[in-house]
Ligand SMILES: [Zn+2]
Ligand SMILES: [Zn+2]
Ligand SMILES: [Zn+2]
């Protein structure tokens with residue numbers, strides 16, 4: 001998701017610390033972190049960083065592990081399934097039976113994927129009694145089932161109606177009809193085959209040809225044939241009393257089977273003495289579809305005649321239930337894929353981190369442990385020139401908006417980094433960044449005040465009272481010359497502090513051309529050429545927090561309540577990488 | 589966190605403030621005022637067009653004909669602390685039934701942010717919805733609570749967007765979910781008293797601070 005500048009992403013280090021379980025202890029004991037981990041600067045351009053950077057609102061926090069938790073270090077558990085179009089909850093038993101698709105009237109357009117509507121084709125001048133016929137139509141691209149020759153009698157139960165009709169309006173036989181038909185054809189073929197065997201003995205099959213002259217078996221036909229074939233095979237294999245439908249644990253057959261699995265090897269051997277190899281499907285009625293080059297030839301002919309425009313885009317093809325189709329005329333409306341509501345647990349300690357209310361329409365949570373309540377929010381904004389800052393009393397009086405999409409290379413620009421503390425204890429912050437940003441466009445970065453304190457997140461009213469008592473608390477870190485003084489914070493409030501960062505955006509084209517170490521010309525060119533997003537100025541910042549917290553928070557619920565009453569305080573430390581997206585460097 | 593576009597230097601008295609704290613730009617175009625309700629502390633920025641004139645025209649059984657002055661019917665209702673940014677158009681959805689164009693009331697909840705240059709014809713937008721710039725929402729679409737609609741998205745008519753989802757693209761598709769912390773202002777008790785220029789509001793959260801800052 002593209003975000004507007006400036007933005008801040010927070011890194012969850014779970015991808016390179018596979019010591020999740022021990023890390024809980026590490027934070028409190030302040031054990032020394034491995035050297036190489038300490039030395040290494042975080043590179044937001046590294047491909048792996050894609051998977052560890054998150055906006056703050058996507059991160060959770062495990063209070064027991066005292067660590068940030070991202071999508072990858074939580075376990076999700078599905079609480080409910082629902083259809084995004086009709087917002088009906090689907091019970092989990094139905095999910096198993098019908099799959100993760102809505103079986104109501106919800107369909108997506110096979111062409112553009114937007115939600116389809118049921119529309120009436122009723123002629124207003126001559127209305128029919130039922131108001132029909134009806135079609136499914138797309139309100140966005142205006143594709144409708146009319147184009148594949150499907151109309152519905154009723155405006156409800158579209159799924160059932162659609163499952164019975166093939167494109168062009170041909171009826172699709174039901175499962176029962178299919179079974180019956182298969183038996184009939186099989187018998188017929190068997191009889192013919194017998195006759196032929198007697199007559200000639202050859203296996204040439206005019207009967208198969210006869211079948212093929214019909215429409216080739218559809219995907220569903222083949223599937224039902226194959227599944228029926230396997231069912232009969234399994235039935236023939238397993239003891240007579242055991243049927244594949246009979247899978248309840250209470251039935252004697254499955255009980256015997258399970259006992260068999262866990263019994264001693266001797267009984268197993270006895271069973272294995274008469275292995276009958278399972279036969280594979282060998283005909284159309286058993287679900288075997290033999291590739292026929294004629295169908296390919298026909299397809300090519302059709303593309304020749306009708307052109308590419310009638311064929312499907314890969315995305316359209318993949319969204320179809322039957323992935324083997326090629327033409328627009330074969331499209332079927334796509335039943336809506338269900339969405340889920342999920343709870344989240346910490347992967348290392350299994351504590352619940354987030355649990356939404358079960359109601360589909362509710363956005364509330366029963367439990368929600370957010371990172372933004374535990375780690376400071378960092379935000380960056382451009383600092384207008386120091387001179388204009390004096391008149392910065394009203395937010396509306398700000399100078400022409402700073403263009404974050406065109407940072408001027410080579411010109412020192414000042415930004416304010418604002419940290420607000422969500423904790424109820426004051427925090428000592430240490431910021432660190434490498435002097436130049438990683439990547440080909442090297443920008444120089446200086447945090448003018450890397451060490452400072454951020455006040456506790458006390459009552460909101462304290463701030464109001466404080467500011468009314470001492471309105472001139474703000475002493476911008478400007479020295480006599482109007483220069484920003486290093487080592488001084490810019491401004492502070494109740495639970496926030498802001499410091500100045502000086503950034504000198506790098507040049508998109510290296511000033512010293514031909515200085516690269518590349519051997520041959522081709523390689524040099526490649527080096528100089530900028531990749532996509534190379535003009536993006538992102539500053540990795542290492543944030544380390546030190547604070548004293550009540551023991552209560554950690555021992556909450558588990559420990560002896562008396563201990564927490566004592567009000568013991570412990571020193572705690574927290575550290576993480578954050579990446580601040582400043583903007584894009586303008587070409588010179 | 590996008591900044592509303594119309595915060596540039598405006599002449600004094602850009603907004604007319606009503607008793608309930610609604611701020612309506614003098615440069616907005618509002619037609620059919622009688623059919624529009626604003627919940628209070630709601631901002632209508634410049635060049636916004638509210639089509640209150642497109643209200644339901646069903647002849648009510650009590651009055652004889654609709655040709656005479658029809659009773660005031662709500663065409664657009666907007667909740668509290670909602671911001672409609674510059675250049676957006678709010679047009680009640682319509683459909684043709686029995687040959688007559690019928691308009692249906694457009695309802696928008698509380699703390700909804702509508703970015704600049706949007707065209708909204710939804711039937712209902714719930715609370716805490718964030719709509720980025722240049723979004724088109726088709727007729728009768730339903731946007732549930734806590735939804736984020738990305739820049740330039742076209743929500744097709746009749747689409748239902750379930751709560752907590754992020755939609756984008758043309759036509760709109762559900763491309764993700766907002767994070768658990770979306771709409772929760774940071775710093776536990778909110779970032780009240782932040783430095784100048786630091787946003788005191790977050791997407792999908794309480795927009796009171798944003799409304800307050802618009803002058
Ligand atoms: Zn993680
Ligand atoms: Zn549905
Ligand atoms: Zn479509």
Ligand SMILES: [Zn+2]
Pocket residue numbers: 062063064065066346347348349350351
């Ligand atoms: Zn944990």
